[in-house]
Amino acid sequence: MSEQKPATLRIGVDVGGTKIEAALIDELGRVLRTERIPARHGEEAVIDDIVAVAGQVCDGDFNRVASVGIGTPGQVDYVSGHVDNIVNLGVTSLDMGPLVEQRTGVPAHVENDVNAAALGAAVVLGGGTSLPGVVAFLNFGTGLAAGLVQDGVLMHGASGAAGExxxxxxxxxRFKCPCGQYGCLETVCSGASVARLWPSANPAMPDLIRRAKKREAKAVDVLDMVVRAIGDTIQIVAQSMDPSVIILGGGMAKTGDPLVEVITAELRRRESQCRFLASLDLPSRLRLAPLNQPVGAIGAAVAA
Structure with a gap:
């Protein structure tokens, strides 16, 4: 009787507010298959959907799978796999990791969605293995947060709040932030805040940049506010962690090169006034997150 080969495939699941996406990854980090389904509300539905889409990418054969990684919004305890407050999916408290493990029979690991995307982007840009050194992933989405990776390992900090x-x-x-503070960077340069500051288009950022280039006064003022806050965010991350690569991700990063151009102009303006900043050459470190790869699912798989 021949020995059963050890499972080498990994599954990563990216839980979003509107969709749940899974990717099947081989031992070389290659994406073999992806599937996505609409997200539904409620604790039971979220677990059902994670298990369902994970089953789709492995044709229901979890014996071939070594681990399932999950990237999710909410407050994540990456050690226990417990998640609180996935607001967009109506989840208050959920033992996500243990329940998925129970349903699939495969070890499951849960990460914050920004952390998962950070690791996934670092792996994709590294050609299958994570970029070396410290990599920062800035997620300009509904909120604003950073994922930090060092030599392929996620940095969580003492309480899991690294990168907030x-x-x-x-x-x-000094706009009021939902967190209770005033003047949070998120109140100006997250995707949601830009939509609030520039409600005349959806998505807001491409139109804002386009109108500012035409020298429309209101657009110039709003873009200046947004880009200065982005510059502050980049400086804070760069001067505290000194990453070799700073990846721009989240919905706002889909603006593409025009976003990189206005950020670069802001950083160059700052460099012109400060030799120290000029020596860092921050614009050379900027990269856009890959748009053609499921980086959240890939990162979740690699982290598991």
């Missing part, structure tokens, strides 16, 4: 730069209260307009 969006709630540093240094923005001078």
């Amino acid at each position: 730069v969006g709630h540093i209260p240094v923005e001078p307009h």
Whole structure:
């Protein structure tokens, strides 16, 4: 009787507010198959959907799978796999990791969705293995947060709050933040805040940049506010962690090169006034997150 070969495939699942996506990854980090399904509300539905989409990518044969990794919004305890407050999916408290493990029979690991995307982007940009050194992933989505990776390992910090730069209260307009503070960077340069500051288009950022280039006064003022806050965010991450690569991700990063151009112009403006900043050459470290790869699911798989 021949020995059963050890399972080498990994599954990563990216839980979003509107969709849940899974990717099947081989031992070389290659994506073999992806599937996505609409997200549903409620604790039971979320677990059902994670298990269902994971089953789709492995044709229901979890014996071939070594681990299931999950990237999710909410407050994640990456050690226990417990998740609180996935607001967009109506989840208050959920033992996500243990329940998925129970249903699939495969070890499951849960990460914050930004952390998962950070690791996934570092792996994709590294050609299958994570970029070396410290990599920062700035997620300009509904909120603003950073994922930090060092030599392929996620950095969580003592309480799991590493990278929560969006709630540093240094923005001078002092807008009220849902977290209770005033002046959080997230109140100006997250995707949701840009949509609030520039409600005339959806998505807001491409239109804002386009109108500012036409020298429309209101657009110039709003873009200046947003880009200064992005510059502050980049400086905080760069000067505290000194990453070799700073990846721009989240919905706002889909703006593409025009976003990189306005950020680069802001960083160059700052460099012109400060030799120290000029020596860091931050614009050379900027990269856009890959748009053609499921980086959240890939990162979740690699982290598991």
